Amino acid sequence: MSAARKILLLLATMSLATPSPAAQAEPPSVSEEDVSFPAADITLQGTVFAPPADGQRHPAMVLVPGAGPEPSRTQIRSFMAPLTRAGIVALVPHRRTVGYSVTERSYTQLADDTLAAVQVLRARADVDPGRVGLWGASEGAWVTPLAAARSSEISFLVLISASGVPPAQQTAWELTNTLRRDGVSGSMAEHLPVKGVRLVAGLGQFPEADYDTVPALERVRQPVLAVWGAQDHTVPPAESMSIVRNALDRAGNRDYALKVFPGVGHALSRAGDDFENATQVVPEFFDMVDNWVNSHPAGVSVDPPPPEDRASVPVTSDNWYESTWSQAMWLVLFVAAFAGYLGVAGWRKLRHRSTRPPVRWPARVLAVTGLLVPLALLGYVVTVLLTRSAGGVVAGFAVPFLAIRVLAVVALVAAVALAVTWWRRRTEVLGGERVRLGLLLAGGLALVPWTVYWGLLAL
Known part of the structure; x- marks a missing residue:
C-alpha cells in the first residue's frame, strides 16, 4: 500500500472515530x-x-x-x-x-x-x-x-x-356528558348521573363530595x-x-x-x-x-367565557325521598316483600308442603322481577360511576338500562295481574297466604314511585 493511500485510510478512520459536534453529548437542559x-x-x-x-x-x-x-x-x-x-x-x-x-x-x-x-x-x-x-x-x-x-x-x-x-356536582355533570357522547339520550342521561352520584355520596363513598x-x-x-x-x-x-x-x-x-x-x-x-x-x-x-x-x-x-349548553345541577337535595336513607328504606321494603315471598316458597318446598297456592304465577313473576329491578339498577349505577361507560348503546338506549326498564314493566304488569287474580279468587286466599300476598302486593305498589324516580318508566 502506498504512503498516500495509508494517510487517506488513517484520516477516514479518524473521521469515523471522532464524533461530530452535533453528535457530542449536549449539556442537560434540566436537572x-x-x-x-x-x-x-x-x-x-x-x-x-x-x-x-x-x-x-x-x-x-x-x-x-x-x-x-x-x-x-x-x-x-x-x-x-x-x-x-x-x-x-x-x-x-x-x-x-x-x-x-x-x-x-x-x-x-x-x-x-x-x-x-x-x-x-x-x-x-x-x-x-x-x-x-x-x-x-x-x-x-x-x-x-x-x-x-x-x-x-x-x-x-x-x-x-x-x-x-x-366535586359531586362536577362528577354528575361530567357523567352526563360522557353518556351523551356515548349516544345515550332520554331519561337515563337526565336522571342517572345526578341521582347516582347523590346515592354514592350519601353512602359516604365519595370523599369531599360537597x-x-x-x-x-x-x-x-x-x-x-x-x-x-x-x-x-x-x-x-x-x-x-x-x-x-x-x-x-x-x-x-x-x-x-x-x-x-x-x-x-x-x-x-x-x-x-x-x-x-x-x-x-x-x-x-x-x-x-x-x-x-x-x-x-x-x-x-x-377572556370571553366559552359556550356551554347547560349548567351543572346540584347533587344535594332537601326532598326526603331523594335521601340515601330513603333509598335504603325502599330497598329494605323490596327485599322483605319480594325475597320474603320467595324465601317462604323455598322453605315450603324443603318441608314438602306442596299445597298449590291459589294465586301463583303473577306472584312469582312479581317476586322475581321486583327483586331483580332494584338490585340490577343499583349495581348498574355503581358500574357506570366506576367505569364512566354506559355499556352498549342502541338507538339512544343503553342496553343494560333498557333491560332493567323491561324488567320494571314486567314487574308492574305482574303486580296488576296479581291484584286482579287475588280479587277474583279472594275466597280461596286465607290466613298466612293473605299476609304473604299482601306484603308482596305492597312491594309492587311501592315499586311504582321508585321506578318513576329513577326514570325507568319515562318515555
Whole structure:
C-alpha cells in the first residue's frame, strides 16, 4: 500500500472515530433531584426539576396534579421541559398513600402537604423565595387555593381546568356528558348521573363530595392565572370561570388573568381529556405561563367565557325521598316483600308442603322481577360511576338500562295481574297466604314511585 493511500485510510478512520459536534453529548437542559420532606404524619417523596445551574435564583412552583393514577416519570418530564426552559424550578411531590384513596381524601390535608413542599423550594439556593407559587390542575385546583389562602409565602397561583362547583356536582355533570357522547339520550342521561352520584355520596363513598372552593378563593390575595379549555367535558368551564371570577372579586383581588383556549378540552390538549403528554398540550399555554410568571403583567384580564349548553345541577337535595336513607328504606321494603315471598316458597318446598297456592304465577313473576329491578339498577349505577361507560348503546338506549326498564314493566304488569287474580279468587286466599300476598302486593305498589324516580318508566 502506498504512503498516500495509508494517510487517506488513517484520516477516514479518524473521521469515523471522532464524533461530530452535533453528535457530542449536549449539556442537560434540566436537572432532576429526588427529595423527601416531612408532611404532618408522614414523609413525602418528590422530584425537583430545575434549569441548569447558572448561579441565579429562579421562580419556582409546586405542582399538584389531578385525581387518578399518578403520571409516570416520562409524562412528568414532558411537562417539566417547557417550564425549565422558561427558567422555572418545579417540585412534583408524590401523592400521599396514607389517607388518599378512591373513598378517602382530605383537601385540607393535601393543602398541608403542598405547603410542606413549598418549604423545600424556598430553601433551595437556585430559588427566589419571594417567587414561589403553586400550580394546580383539575383536582389540584381545589387544593392549591386552599393552601394559598393559608400562607403569605405563596407568591402566585396557576389553576388549570379548575372546577368552581363541588366535586359531586362536577362528577354528575361530567357523567352526563360522557353518556351523551356515548349516544345515550332520554331519561337515563337526565336522571342517572345526578341521582347516582347523590346515592354514592350519601353512602359516604365519595370523599369531599360537597367541598366548596369558593371560601378559599375569597381569601386568595395572590396573583392568579386560571386557564380552561373551551371544549372541557369534565368541568363546566364557563360556569367555573364565572364562579372563580366572582370569588376573586369579592376577595378584592385585582391581579388575575382568566384565559380560555379554543378547541381543546380538560387537559388543554387536542388529543383527549387526560393529562398524558405535554407534547399534545397547545404550546401557547406554556408560553403564557412563561410570560405570566417571569414578566407578570399585573391587572385583570378576562377572556370571553366559552359556550356551554347547560349548567351543572346540584347533587344535594332537601326532598326526603331523594335521601340515601330513603333509598335504603325502599330497598329494605323490596327485599322483605319480594325475597320474603320467595324465601317462604323455598322453605315450603324443603318441608314438602306442596299445597298449590291459589294465586301463583303473577306472584312469582312479581317476586322475581321486583327483586331483580332494584338490585340490577343499583349495581348498574355503581358500574357506570366506576367505569364512566354506559355499556352498549342502541338507538339512544343503553342496553343494560333498557333491560332493567323491561324488567320494571314486567314487574308492574305482574303486580296488576296479581291484584286482579287475588280479587277474583279472594275466597280461596286465607290466613298466612293473605299476609304473604299482601306484603308482596305492597312491594309492587311501592315499586311504582321508585321506578318513576329513577326514570325507568319515562318515555
